[in-house]
Amino acid sequence: MKRTIFTTPQDAEAAFYEALEKSDLDAMMAxxxxxxxxxxxxxGGARLSGVAQVRESWRQIFAGGQTLRFRLRHQQxxxxxxxxxxxxxEQISVAGEARARNPVITTxxxxxxxxxxxxxxxxxxxxxxxxxxxxxxxxxxxx
Amino acid sequence: MKRTIFTTPQDAEAAFYEALEKSDLDAMMAxxxxxxxxxxxxxGGARLSGVAQVRESWRQIFAGGQTLRFRLRHQQxxxxxxxxxxxxxEQISVAGEARARNPVITTxxxxxxxxxxxxxxxxxxxxxxxxxxxxxxxxxxxx
Numbered sequence: 511m512k513r514t515i516f517t518t519p520q521d522a523e524a525a526f527y528e529a530l531e532k533s534d535l536d537a538m539m540a541x542x543x544x545x546x547x548x549x550x551x552x553x554g555g556a557r558l559s560g561v562a563q564v565r566e567s568w569r570q571i572f573a574g575g576q577t578l579r580f581r582l583r584h585q586q587x588x589x590x591x592x593x594x595x596x597x598x599x600e601q602i603s604v605a606g607e608a609r610a611r612n613p614v615i616t617t618x619x620x621x622x623x624x625x626x627x628x629x630x631x632x633x634x635x636x637x638x639x640x641x642x643x644x645x646x647x648x649x650x651x652x653x
Numbered sequence: 654m655k656r657t658i659f660t661t662p663q664d665a666e667a668a669f670y671e672a673l674e675k676s677d678l679d680a681m682m683a684x685x686x687x688x689x690x691x692x693x694x695x696x697g698g699a700r701l702s703g704v705a706q707v708r709e710s711w712r713q714i715f716a717g718g719q720t721l722r723f724r725l726r727h728q729q730x731x732x733x734x735x736x737x738x739x740x741x742x743e744q745i746s747v748a749g750e751a752r753a754r755n756p757v758i759t760t761x762x763x764x765x766x767x768x769x770x771x772x773x774x775x776x777x778x779x780x781x782x783x784x785x786x787x788x789x790x791x792x793x794x795x796x
Contacts, residue, residue, distance in 0.1 A: 547729055547730070547731055549729060549731075549740045549760075551758050551760075551778065553778075554778075554779075554781060555781060556758070556780060556781055557727070557740065557742070557758050557780070559729060584700070586690055586692060586702060587690070588690055588692075588736065588762070588764065588773050588774065590733045590734060590735040590736035590764065591733060591734045591735050592733040592734050592735075592736075593731065593733035593735075593736040593738065595736065595762055595773070595774055597692045597700065597774065597776075599700070615694050615699070615700050615776070617692075617694075617760050617762075617774060617776045619731070619738055619760075619762070621731065621733065630731050630738070631731065631738055631740065631760060633740075633758070633760045633776050633778070635694065635696075635697075635776070635778030635779075636697075636778075637699060637700070638697060638698060638699055
């Protein structure tokens with residue numbers, strides 16, 4: 511299979527959200543590193559590790575048949591030489607639903623591999639409310 | 654103030670959880686990079702950015718007066734040259750509570766700075782149940 515080489519973490523991230531919006535499993539997995547150490551945490555979900563678990567989770571999500579639209583806000587990045595961290599708020603809307611969902615806080619981590627930049631971690635968790643409250647709320651939990 | 658130099662990400666991580674267990678705010682902030690781009694997400698909380706917000710959140714948590722004990726399980730790491738990613742399950746117990754809390758899935762990211770390895774991202778979110786179900790559950794949310 512012909513695979514795209516992502517020359518920047520930004521390219522890999524754009525391809526990740528495009529695959530998500532298109533429910534394209536092959537395109538999604540082409541973004542991920544082919545590695546047992548990849549980690550994916552869907553909002554509220556357990557931690558998934560390795561290509562097989564990560565692929566199966568996206569297959570199930572895409573099989574749900576919902577068409578999602580993502581708008582990314584408040585991106586912050588930390589760049590290393592071989593790893594890049596993108597922290598974003600995902601504003602998700604679902605086709606056929608009038609109201610936007612609560613945003614999701616996501617840490618995306620990309621690694622420079624011999625096949626370009628690939629995703630190695632996607633950790634997503636529900637934000638408490640609008641991203642406009644970013645930083646203005648104190649945590650209610652003990653840690 | 655004399656500051657510890659952490660020569661490995663593991664040293665920084667050990668100091669992070671020690672500061673948490675001791676509710677030691679200065680020790681906690683000595684683990685973090687002194688940077689506007691640091692990111693902290695407490696379980697169920699909004700994203701906090703920069704030293705001032707991160708410090709204030711820990712101050713409030715420590716002011717709660719609870720004594721917490723952390724046991725880390727299922728650690729996975731991705732190591733770059735200047736960034737290191739640790740994915741762990743935190744098993745948290747609270748002094749005076751008979752039952753352990755639900756585990757927390759955490760992505761900790763450390764950066765090699767001129768002052769040693771420092772934390773730049775702490776993204777924690779509640780796990781759905783026991784870490785023994787790691788990978789055996791499918792996400793219930795759409796993404």
